[in-house]
Amino acid sequence: MEIYAVIMAGGAGTRFWPRSKEKKPKQLIRIIGSNTMIQDTVYRLKGLIDEEKIFIITNKIQKLKIKEQLPQINPKNIIDEPFGKNTAACIGLAAILLESYSNDALMVVLPADHIIKDVDLFQSTIKLAVDFAYSTKKLITIGIKPTRPETGYGYIQFDDKQLSQNIHKVLTFAEKPNFATARRFIESGDFLWNSGMFVWRVDVILNEIKTYMPDLYDGLQMVKNYIGTHEFEKVLTQVYGQLKNISIDYGILEKSDNVAVVKGDFYWNDVGSWEAVYEISEKNEDGNVIVGDVYTARTYGSYIFSPRKFTAVIGVENLIVIDTTDALLICHRNNAQEVREVVDYLKMNKRTELL
Structure with a gap:
């Protein structure tokens, strides 16, 4: 097993205007503390995933700033999408690239713009998810134990029966609720905040994309044939132009019966506004x-x-x-x-x- 990190860093951070702009969005500015959010995201992986196995998916506008802020990351590992097509395409692209590096790859998918405290607890949670995802071929999402009826987050309902320590089968995903519904979720005790962090084997996620998003899979296979060639960027642009704008949650996770959630006890905030x-x-x-x-x-x-x-x-x-x-x-x-x-x-x- 080879563990890779994929950091999704293409967002525009529109709710943080006027500090967040297209060229320097939320993840590339200092909002809390002395580092930018993407720098903190990379630093949290120290000792967990080797720097040469950290990949960042972004866009052409932000790529240069990311290179400046993260000189320790190999520039070849900073990939720019031709268009923003939501998380399913982003994760699919990362998966075929990692597949070209290793036939035994596992990917830890992280947004670039979250605040996480208790780094040791975060890392132990990821390690637990990695081991379980590799051995069981499950799609793993990280759920955060809610502390309040928050209306700005999506929710994950889980089965009470544990598959393993702190790991449960996912029953349903719920969109951002109104306050009364959020309070009902909290009171029920079987809902977690959906953090947008995922862990899975590359072969497993590609198989799930083939099953539930065949158009995306076909496009990715076309792109895959040109990895490492001069035609790669041209073909990627052609394929991306035809892709639907769909999140990985909606495209795969809400449909698959192969999803489990690991409970995270660490402090987490997606800093959405x-x-x-x-x-x-x-x-x-x-x-x-x-x-x-x-x-x-x-x-x-x-x-x-x-x-x-x-x-x-x-x-x-x-x-x-x-x-x-x-x-x-x-x-x-x-x-x-x-x-x-x-x-x-x-x-x-x-x-x-x-x-």
Whole structure:
């Protein structure tokens, strides 16, 4: 068995505008701590997976920045997709590339933009998943024990009976619920947060793609014939242009009867909005998170980011204020998920200088 990591790093991070832009999205900026999120994702693998076996799937716009931030990763291992086609295509592409390196490959699939604490516990969870996935040929997803009725995450329902220690058969996947449904999930005790982290053998996931997504499989087989040739990029672009935009969850995991979940006890947050950043950041006595040269008075429960110019905020509550060189965002914390609408507006009006 040869263990590889595949880090998915092609997202645009639209809910983190105006700090997150197409050329430098959420995973490539410092949001929490001194490292970028993709740097932390790679560092968490130290001692678990060799650096030469870490692959990153991204796009042409972000590839250069990723190379700059991760000089320890072989540039040949940083693969750019011609178009964003969601996680099924991304994972399928990674699988055929790894298959060309080893006929006994196992892949650990990780998003580039999550915050995880308790690295030792994270690594022991991945090791457990690796051993089980290899020996049983199961598709493994990592589920996080929920601490609150969160509406921003998908959920995994599991069978109470253990397949092995902390490993259960998956019964159903549930999309992001409303608050009442999320609370019911928590109270039932048999739901976990869907972390979007996966572990499986390359031969197994390719077989599942062949079964449930034959069009994707056929496209991947065409691409596979050109790996290592000058025609690879051209053929990949042609194939990707015809692929459907489908997640691995919807395309494979919700249909397959071969899915198990490993329970993760480590702290995990997918940091999906500025509100999530506020929640996990250290706050002052007024409940404010302050980054930069900021004056506040009678201001409570707010996240204020203004490192480049002096900013004064007076008499408000529960606001998000993000001040950058070329744009200013002010919104209520309850509306943090709607920041992506600004990006849609800018695209519609061809304001590319702000994207």
